[in-house]
Amino acid sequence: xxxxxxxxxxxxxxxxxxxxxxxxxxxxxxxxxxxxxxxxxxxxxxxxxxxxxxxxxxxxxxxxxxxxxxxxxxxxxxxxxxxxxxxxxxxxxxxxxxxxxxxxxxxxxxxxxxxxxxxxxxxxxxxxxxxxxxxxxxxxxxxxxxxxxxxxxxxxxxxxxxxxxxxxxxxxxxxxxxxxxxxxxxxxxxxxxxxxxxxxxx
Amino acid sequence: xxxxxxxxxxxxxxxxxxxxxxxxxxxxxxxxxxxxxxxxxxxxxxxxxxxxxxxxxxxxxxxxxxxxxxxxxxxxxxxxxxxxxxxxxxxxxxxxxxxxxxxxxxxxxxxxxxxxxxxxxxxxxxxxxxxxxxxxxxxxxxxxxxxxxxxxxxxxxxxxxxx
Numbered sequence: 601x602x603x604x605x606x607x608x609x610x611x612x613x614x615x616x617x618x619x620x621x622x623x624x625x626x627x628x629x630x631x632x633x634x635x636x637x638x639x640x641x642x643x644x645x646x647x648x649x650x651x652x653x654x655x656x657x658x659x660x661x662x663x664x665x666x667x668x669x670x671x672x673x674x675x676x677x678x679x680x681x682x683x684x685x686x687x688x689x690x691x692x693x694x695x696x697x698x699x700x701x702x703x704x705x706x707x708x709x710x711x712x713x714x715x716x717x718x719x720x721x722x723x724x725x726x727x728x729x730x731x732x733x734x735x736x737x738x739x740x741x742x743x744x745x746x747x748x749x750x751x752x753x754x755x756x757x758x759x760x761x762x763x764x765x766x767x768x769x770x771x772x773x774x775x776x777x778x779x780x781x782x783x784x785x786x787x788x789x790x791x792x793x794x795x796x797x798x799x800x801x802x
Numbered sequence: 803x804x805x806x807x808x809x810x811x812x813x814x815x816x817x818x819x820x821x822x823x824x825x826x827x828x829x830x831x832x833x834x835x836x837x838x839x840x841x842x843x844x845x846x847x848x849x850x851x852x853x854x855x856x857x858x859x860x861x862x863x864x865x866x867x868x869x870x871x872x873x874x875x876x877x878x879x880x881x882x883x884x885x886x887x888x889x890x891x892x893x894x895x896x897x898x899x900x901x902x903x904x905x906x907x908x909x910x911x912x913x914x915x916x917x918x919x920x921x922x923x924x925x926x927x928x929x930x931x932x933x934x935x936x937x938x939x940x941x942x943x944x945x946x947x948x949x950x951x952x953x954x955x956x957x958x959x960x961x962x963x964x965x
Contacts (some may be wrong), residue, residue, distance in 0.1 A: 647889035725929075727892040728857050738894050771903050772908075772918040772940040773821070776926070783897070800929060801827035802898030 616674035620667070703796045705786045710758040710793075716748065719785060721756065723799065740799060747797040750787050755794070760786045764802060804843040805912045805953045811902060812854040812863070813925075819951040821915035825851050825862060827895040834883050839870040844956030853900075854890065860900075864879055865891040875961045894930040903951040906943035912965040918961070919943075919951060929941045 601720035670676075732738040751757070764781030768774065781802045787795040808819035826847075838848035845868070852864030867878040881888040905920025922938045 725892065725894045727859065727894070729859070729861070729890070729892070731861060731890045732892040732894060733885055733886075735841045739828055739891055740831050740895055742833065746831075772938070773915075773922050774940075775899050775901070776924065776936070777899075779898065781898070798827065798830065798896060800897040801830075802896060 613671065616671050619674050620670055634725060659784050681711040702788070703793050703794045704762050704782045704798065706762070707786070707791060707793065709760040709762045710786065710788065711761060712759050713756050714759050714785070716751075716757055719759075720744075737799060740797075741748055743797045743799075744785075747785060747795055750795040752789065754789070756788045758786045760784060760796070803913050804845070804956055805848055805917060806847070806912075806914055807845045807953055808849060808903075808915065808951055810852040810864075811900070812852065813902070814855075818904070818923075820853060821901045823847060823851075824853065824860065824864075824896045824900065825849070828893070830836060831845070832865055832884075833869075835885070836867070836869050836882070838867045838878070839875075840959070841868045841875060841961075842956045842958040844953045853893070860893040860896055860927050860930045860932065861890040862893055865872055876951050885962050892930055893927075897928050899924045899926045904951050906947040907952065908941050908943045908947070910952075910954055915951075915960060917951060 616640045720736035723744075724734075725732045727738075733741065735741045737744045761783040762781055763778070765778035768777050779802050782798045782802040784796060784798040786793045786797075808821050809823065809825075811818045813818040840846045840848045849865050849867040851862055852866075854861050854863040862884075865878075865880050865883055867883050869876050869878050880890070884891055901915070902923040902925065903917070903919040904923055908918045908920055911917050913942070918940050918945050920940055922940060923935060924938065925929070925935050926933045
């Protein structure tokens, strides 16, 4: 029985050792001395303690202690692995140029396909005090013109409304409903929203 | 973020603080003739709007916009920022609840409009048209508590003033 547990412990420590070596190697080659992430700062701290003025017995023992603790509890250091994954995804995105504009409107927020002329008719703004230009979408007209300029053959125009933040809060300020909901029109190309024009905003 | 200077609201003949930024929805699309800048950490948006409810509608009836010049700062008013509408703009882009803090300060939070006062008056609008109001009681402050919404501290940029 005890031999079985010893075997598990050995396996655990071997995996931890390999994992920490990979993690340490990655931070060394990826970041060097730059301090642009939590992981890099950790690496830099360990590096500074390793090299620094420090070459005292105390600092060496502290460093050794830190690595031992990390080794014993290496699953906790999975946060480092998560950062590596995020980092690699970021690299891939940059390589593939996927820094596309992000819109409040998601595909699920689309309500109905509309005709641009109908949308203009539906958005003539009436104001008894005449403090709005008498053109479609009033003060927001330039946003509508920009949206129309984005339309390409085959695109469709949709009315949308986003759900916002969800439920109302129990804590002050007690708004009646979730906030930051938006409504407006979106240009859809294929199944993808490629432009939006927000006509109502909370 | 530092606590932010509130907007102003004229409602039923009285002036109130308004803890919302209804103008944000317009500024996404409006091309202002000048660029507004933040004069302090308490006014990142660079302006203080004055809002009025008339004929059951929400109007922007005044604004103090902060403009950084080569040597100093100056302010820009409604006529300069929105030429053609010197008497105000109908806020037809706004749908939602405006929060008007009232009473004494219950808890000060040095972030955004997060401070809590004894009461909140909520005014709901749809496309700029007033729909309903409701008053919410948040609690009772001690008699020593300061009155109303306020900003406790801010860092001013060289030459900058909130209003």
